[in-house]
Amino acid sequence: MDNFEKHIRDHAAQFNERRADKDKMWAKISEELNQKPSKVIPLWKRPLFRVAASVLLLLGVASFFGLAVLNNNAKKTQYASKELMEIDMYYKDLVSYQVQLVRNNQNLSEENKAEFLSFMDELDAEYEVLKKEMQKNLDNEQVLEAIVSNYKKRIELIENLLHQINESKKLDEDDYGYTL
């Protein structure tokens, strides 16, 4: 440390020449200090409030589940859940659309159409039975699985049919290639 540095450090106190506006600043500080804690802390610091809040929360949760159970009992004839209903509707629309496509298809022989549609009708009947069973035994896994496999069979049927159509198309194209 050289003389200059020593000189300044020795007289550092003389650099504190200014006076702060003490009262004005304190007014703002105490305002800040009194404001924020009083908003949040007092309510939760009291143990009684904590207990009250816990009881309220418990009551809320209990009544939520209670209502849910009551609702289920009251509406036995409805679907187990909205989600299940939506899935069901989706497949129903899909299947009926495909059936309509098959009916209107020109490339298929009447025989094939009738065979396909009779299978579909059988599966429809089976599905109706399963749906009734579902309403009696809510959440029965076996019934659910049966419904799923019912839909799977329909989709499989449609896939087979599509395959057949594509095969016949391929043959047509091959023929066309040879004539060229």
Added chain:
Amino acid sequence: METEIRFTHKAIVEQCKAGNSNSQYELYSRYVDAMYNVGFRFLGNAEDAEDIVQDSFVDAFKNLNNFKYESSFGAWLKRIVINKSINHLKAKRIPVVPMDAHEFHLTDEEPVEAAATDLNKVKKGIALLPDGYREIINLYLIEGYDHVEIGEILGISTSTSKSQYHRAKKKLLEIINEL
């Protein structure tokens, strides 16, 4: 000796921890002028200095439970004021003035120190320094931190602190000689 300094005002600090507002005012009264001067030296104007010092006291009182007498209360509070001042300058400083730009005016010779004994000229000279130089001169010469501490405060290495300080001091002496 050291422990005595660290525990200065311990009784008042403890009462402040308990939330006693009279003790808070007492502690504030003891330190406000010193802190205001620290803030003013960094920020260069009364308005910013007042804001920063107010903020620092509010933070200090709110976080007083984190103060474990590892330093004196004054040193702890001063660090808060300095950190806030430097952050404020950083936020305000839009184009960062590169330190190297000032080097063109520096010679290798040490400027004469004769005129530098006049404290009023030193004060004026420090006020005329660019922000970066003024920060490091304040921290080392007036607040009395060593280069390790300055490195921590400014987020630079100890050797960078030393070389920056050296340049700043040269610049300061030049300015003083021209006054």
